[in-house]
Amino acid sequence: MLLTSIYVMLGLALVLGALLGIAALLFKVEGDPVVARIDAILPQTQCGQCGYPGCKPYATAIANGEADINQCPPGGDAGVHALADLLGVEYKPLNAEHGLPKPKSVAFIDEATCIGCTLCIQACPVDAILGAAKHMHTIIASECTGCELCLAPCPVDCISMVALAETPDNWKWKYPVFPIKALPVDSGKVPS
């Protein structure tokens, strides 16, 4: 009786083990989905403020446990929260060493000063600068991520960052707030 039960358990263990082994082969996950999921949360400014040469390398570093989740200022607090949720770790406030969140802005080239050196074109991580050698350059505003990587290489300092203005197009309804009003003073009544 004892032996029979041992055989049954052994048999079951073998069968289930084989099944698991086959399943592991059949449903093998290609690549590292965690990197892609982290990358999807990152704002893709490719600014390198985190200390890595782009959003994908930073995502890879987070996945490998080399980088912390609070190194991305453009992602802001919401980004850190999303990363903490995804990775199941504690939320941390943004690390000020890597910079502070700024309002969304785009680069602007002063066309009178530009000498057409193409240095900014080579620096732009998303090819958002149009121009050729010895010809004026200009920013494709809709594709500029506001990473500021073009500012440093410019030899004549003709690039500046311009914050996006609020227009009726991008205007948002505000969160309902109720103004606190001072009531007229009534000396006869004392609030209970």
Added chain:
Amino acid sequence: MNTIIQFASKLIKNLATNTANDIHKFHGGVHPDGHKYESTTRPIAQLPIPQTLTLPLRQHVGYIPKLKVKVGDYVLKGEMLAEAEGTVSAAIHAPTSGTITAIEEAVIPHPSGLPDMCVTLTPDGKDQWKPLTPIDWKNTAHSELISSLRTSGIVGLGGATFPTHIKLRKDRSSAIHTLIINAAECEPYITCDDMLMRERAEEIIQGIAIAQHLLGAAKVVIGIEDNKPEATQAMAGASQSLTNAVVTTVPTLYPSGDARRLIHLLLGVEVPHHKRSTEVGIQVFNVATVLAIYRYFAFGEPSVSRIVTVTGNVTTPQNFEVLLGTPIPLLMAAAGGAKPDTTHFVMGGPMMGFDLPTLNVPVTKAANCIIAASPALFAPPPPAQPCIRCTRCADACPVNLQPQELYWFAKSDNFEKARDYNLFDCIECGCCTYVCPSNIPLVQYYRYAKSEIIALDKAQEAADLARERNDFRLARIEREKLERAQKHAERAASAKNNEAKPELAETEKTTSNPDAVEAKKAAIAAAVERAKALKLAAANIDAAKTGTDLPVQAESTPDNTLPNIAEAKPDATTSATNEAQAKADKQALIAAAIERAKAQKLAAAQTGATPKNTENLSAKVKAEIDEIEAIRTKAQQMIKSKAPD
């Protein structure tokens, strides 16, 4: 048991339809005070031409139209100021004749209170129309009518301001079988459609006939709320001339004027929430819009004016036909002026309208009603209390949403959840806010959540684009690196071959990479120097003979010079050791050939043509050239195909 339930439900259904005269009641809805009487006692009045007209470019849903005028231009009434750009867009016309005095940013009637681009027109008082051409819509092709309508500037005048020409297009998957004319005008205070129907029913019916013709709709249903008996009578009388058209009164219940609610009321059809009504063969037009269509086709008049109700806390509430761009203070003055206790002004109805940031804004195509608000008419809401989950809002919601859930999600910035609960089906009718016993401004929360979600979606789209472009850039850099490495390897290999078989390597090199061409040039330059030196020496020995022989021989040399040089070069060096006469001849020949090659190269560089060494090429090089040529032609085709846009 089942049969009993079925029987009972059938009985109830029959009872319901019998009592409501074939009206299919929608869920929810509220009964706010109508306040329609005040502004219907006087006929529609015309307003005199004001001193200045301000026309915002943003007057409709969709893309901003493209300006066609500049400051100082004189325009006639009805002349186009800005033309529709993109699919969903509408033109803007001069409401009267006059001069364009400014094109600048000014505050527009928008809840944001932000300035936007406006055209300012100073009228000359003549009110002179441009030459108008009526359109024979019965005998003109459909596509022609639609493209003509695109220049008319007509948009939905019920308040949604969706460009009308798009709604009349015929390229839809399912054909329109029913045209619904929305004359419900369910919002309190607004009476512009009511007065329009009372006074201009004939013209409206003509417009309906045009819309019916354009859509090919078999049936027309005109839906009017039962609080407008005069309008119903006028429309019923005028609609006799239409085929297969019925005027149906619907019970007064806000928001029966919403297109989907009206479709449900009149036809009993629930349009699926992710579909448009045209996908189930129904199109809805406002009465004022069909009237504008009629005026455009019958007289050629573009959209330059509209009817505006001025009511609320004013002395004489009335409807006015005003030119677009008229300053609203003038409108208020025409209605006897706002009473002293007026606190603010509302554009649109009290349920769905918004507070004007300032009264100094112009009338736009969306402005159906201006209400002067006072504490007596619109008591400021008592402070909001916590939600008690009574779900009265859910009972009132005409779209069958769960407003209390949406409120929780919006309040806690839980946007994904709000989206899951179909926040975007909310029509912002305000029924939930109206019934809320805790006085919570629910619609404000939904508007906040909606605009946050839209902004987040836009940011996500931008991030995806940035990721794609960054990936492409990295791939490009990698590819260029590889190509460079390959070239270096090739050059190293060809240099090795060069030592073994110099002549073959030479031809390979010239065409395979630019560095080889540079090397070749240097070789040519060196050859030229050597040739010159030899020539000088030869000239010293026998000047006369070379002088007469050279031109004839140079003339006879073939055009293809580069291989010649390659062949001639070893000859030149060997012949230098031979007798002086033969040497001098040959050197002079080479020098002349080099001069010609240089001239040719210069000419080619000036015309921009690239040298084509298409002979003596290896198969690999030829394949490369073919590939480049293919890319070049493809690029040219792409440029050509993009040019018409």
